[in-house]
Amino acid sequence: MFGLRKTLGSLFKSNQPDEAWFLALEEALIQSDVGLPTTEALLTALRRAAKLQKVAALGELQALLIQLVAERLKTLEPGTNPLLHPLTTTPPEVWLIVGVNGAGKTTTIGKLCHQFQKQGKSILLAAGDTFRAAARQQLQEWGLRNHVEVIAQDGADAAAVAHDAIQAAISRQCDILLIDTAGRLSTQDHLMAELKKIKRVIGKILPGAPHHTLLILDGNTGQNGLSQVNAFHAALSLTDLIITKLDGTAKGGVICALAQLLQGPVKPQILALGKGEGLGDLIAFNAEAYATELLN
Secondary structure, three states: OEOOHHHHHHHOOOOOOOHHHHHHHHHHHHHOOOOHHHHHHHHHHHHHHHHHOOOOOHHHHHHHHHHHHHHHHHHHOOOOOOOOOOOOOOOOEEEEEEOOOOOOHHHHHHHHHHHHHHOOOOEEEEEEOOOOHHHHHHHHHHHHHHOOEEEOOOOOOHHHHHHHHHHHHHHOOOOEEEEEEOOOOOOOHHHHHHHHHHHHHHHHHOOOOOOEEEEEEEHHHOOHHHHHHHHHHHHHOOOEEEEEOOOOEOOOOHHHHHHHHOOOOOOOEEEEEEOOOOOOOEEEOOHHHHHHHHHO
16 A cells, blocks of 8 residues: 555564664654654654563564554544444534545545445535536536536535535435535635635534534645644544545555644544545545554
C-alpha cells in the first residue's frame, strides 16, 4: 500500500538493532510522513518497551512497534463505524461532505452510495458545489451509476441546494442524504464562512443535522493535511474523516501524526481509507490493520 513498505520491511530483516538501525528507522518513519514529533515519541516508547521486555530480535521489535502505533491510532478508530452501521438517528441522516479541491470528495460520495445501498438504504444526493458545472455533472454521473437521484440547481447558492435537498429527503422518506460541497482551501475565509452558513441552514431545517460533518483528506498531502484538519475542525466541528488515495502514496504515515494532533475529547474519527477508484475501494478504518500494513 505505502511507498516505503520495502524500506521499512528491509529494516526489520537487516542487522541487529544498534544505534545506526534506530536512526535508519527514524528516517524511514519521517519519510513516510509520520512526522518528527510522533516519530520521536514512538521511538522513545519502543526503546523503553524493548528494554522492559528484554526484546532484542528484529521481529519482536517490529511487533512492538506495530502495537505502539495501533494503540495511538485507537483514539481515531470509531467504536461503532457509521459506514457499517448507519442510521443512528431518525431518517434522513444528513452527511455534509467537505474538503479542499482535488481531495476526492465526489468520488468518495459515489463509494459511500455504494456502501449504503449494499445495506438496503435509500440515498439522495445534493450537488452543493455550485461553483463548477463539471462538479454537478460528475456527481450526477455517480448518481446514474448508483441509480440515485441528485438534487441540483443552476444559479442557486449551496445553502439553498442543501435546504431543498433536505426537504426532498424528508418528503421522499430517504434514509441518507449526502451533501457535496465545493472544494476550498482552509485559508479562504469567505469560503469557509460559506460552509458555516450551509451547516447553520441545515440545522435550522432539521434540528440535530448534519449528523455527520465529514472531511475528505488526500493522503498525498502529507503533513499539510494536519493544517487542513485543524482549520476545518475549528470552523465546523468535524465528526469524521476519510483519507483518500492511499493506494499509491508514501505519505500514509500522516494518520499517525493525526493521532497526536487530535488530542481533545471531541475529535473526528477516521471512518475509512480510500485505496482505489472502484466503488468497493473504501475500506473501513481499523487501527491494528493499518499499523500492521504500514510497518510490515
